Amino acid sequence: MKEILFTGSGVALVTPFDENRNINYEELEKLIEFQIENKTDAIIACGTTGESSTMTEKEHLDVIGFIIDKVAGRIPVIAGTGSNDTRTAVELSVHAKELGADGILLITPYYNKTSQKGLVEHYNYIANEAKIPAIVYNVPSRTGLNILPETYLEISKNPYIVATKEANGNAGALAHTISLCGNNLHVYSGEDNMTLPIIAMGGLGIISVFANALPKEMHNLAQAALDGDLAAARALSNEYLDLMDGFFMDVNPIAIKDAMNQMGLVCGPCRMPLTSMTDANHAKMQALLQKHGLI
Numbered sequence: 001m002k003e004i005l006f007t008g009s010g011v012a013l014v015t016p017f018d019e020n021r022n023i024n025y026e027e028l029e030k031l032i033e034f035q036i037e038n039k040t041d042a043i044i045a046c047g048t049t050g051e052s053s054t055m056t057e058k059e060h061l062d063v064i065g066f067i068i069d070k071v072a073g074r075i076p077v078i079a080g081t082g083s084n085d086t087r088t089a090v091e092l093s094v095h096a097k098e099l100g101a102d103g104i105l106l107i108t109p110y111y112n113k114t115s116q117k118g119l120v121e122h123y124n125y126i127a128n129e130a131k132i133p134a135i136v137y138n139v140p141s142r143t144g145l146n147i148l149p150e151t152y153l154e155i156s157k158n159p160y161i162v163a164t165k166e167a168n169g170n171a172g173a174l175a176h177t178i179s180l181c182g183n184n185l186h187v188y189s190g191e192d193n194m195t196l197p198i199i200a201m202g203g204l205g206i207i208s209v210f211a212n213a214l215p216k217e218m219h220n221l222a223q224a225a226l227d228g229d230l231a232a233a234r235a236l237s238n239e240y241l242d243l244m245d246g247f248f249m250d251v252n253p254i255a256i257k258d259a260m261n262q263m264g265l266v267c268g269p270c271r272m273p274l275t276s277m278t279d280a281n282h283a284k285m286q287a288l289l290q291k292h293g294l295i
Helices: 025-037 057-073 085-100 115-129 149-155 171-184 193-199 215-226 230-246 254-263 277-293
Strands: 009-013 042-045 079-081 103-107 136-137 161-166 186-189 207-208
Touching: 009 215, 025 057, 042 057, 057 079, 057 085, 085 115, 103 115, 103 161, 103 171, 115 149, 115 161, 149 171, 161 171, 161 254, 171 186, 171 193, 186 193, 193 207, 193 215, 193 230, 207 215, 215 230, 230 277, 254 277
Parallel strands: 009 042, 009 207, 042 079, 079 103, 103 136, 136 161, 161 186, 186 207
Antiparallel strands: none
16 A cells, blocks of 8 residues: 555645735744644645745745744645646655655646656656655646546556545546556545545545635544545535635635635735636625634
């Protein structure tokens, strides 16, 4: 069996910015403590939700290092180090390992994309160079590229590729992947509203946007599902499904940042080209938060 980086709920942590859109390390530390105090099982630093695509390489590594230092071994920290340039992904991954990351998250190449053969070569090259446990990230709605079950089987043969964050929306394909790879590839949901079904299929948890705002609730949902208490997990999933969907009413992480700011979890604006929500969507978010007693 491959190394298990975490089970339960890993938060895809937002990166707070100040009014000038500089990284707000004071608020970042507060968000880290909020997550740990509320039972989050792992922190994923500088992923899509963390807006790594608008960071310089120095900022990217500084944020990863800051999170690792502040977490201080209390829970695992997984660093987003993927790129559509294989060499850049290797460099970021090696630096993240040197900073003390427990693992790395590697998105599929985007825009230039690649073939399924290219995916195997891309992931194997990064894993063999960095030599750190890696979670591959499949989100074709963002990247225009999907990892097929047979490709998962090939990359699962690499000892450093331990898991996938799956967000392709195809439960049938995921069932084939799990059947083919078995314990050679662990699975995390990449979609909050699929946490329960993916754990029921054999997944180990969720890499969550929702957990930015409600870490304890997502931990409890994932843990109930892992414990086989499907009634409790189903009740939590149904209770918060509207929020899970609402946090994606705009391009991620616009909506979750709007919600967090309304809740007093200060994370500031997004960096351009991401912008603020429309007044109508801001009002919809306010109504959702009020419905759940969060503001």
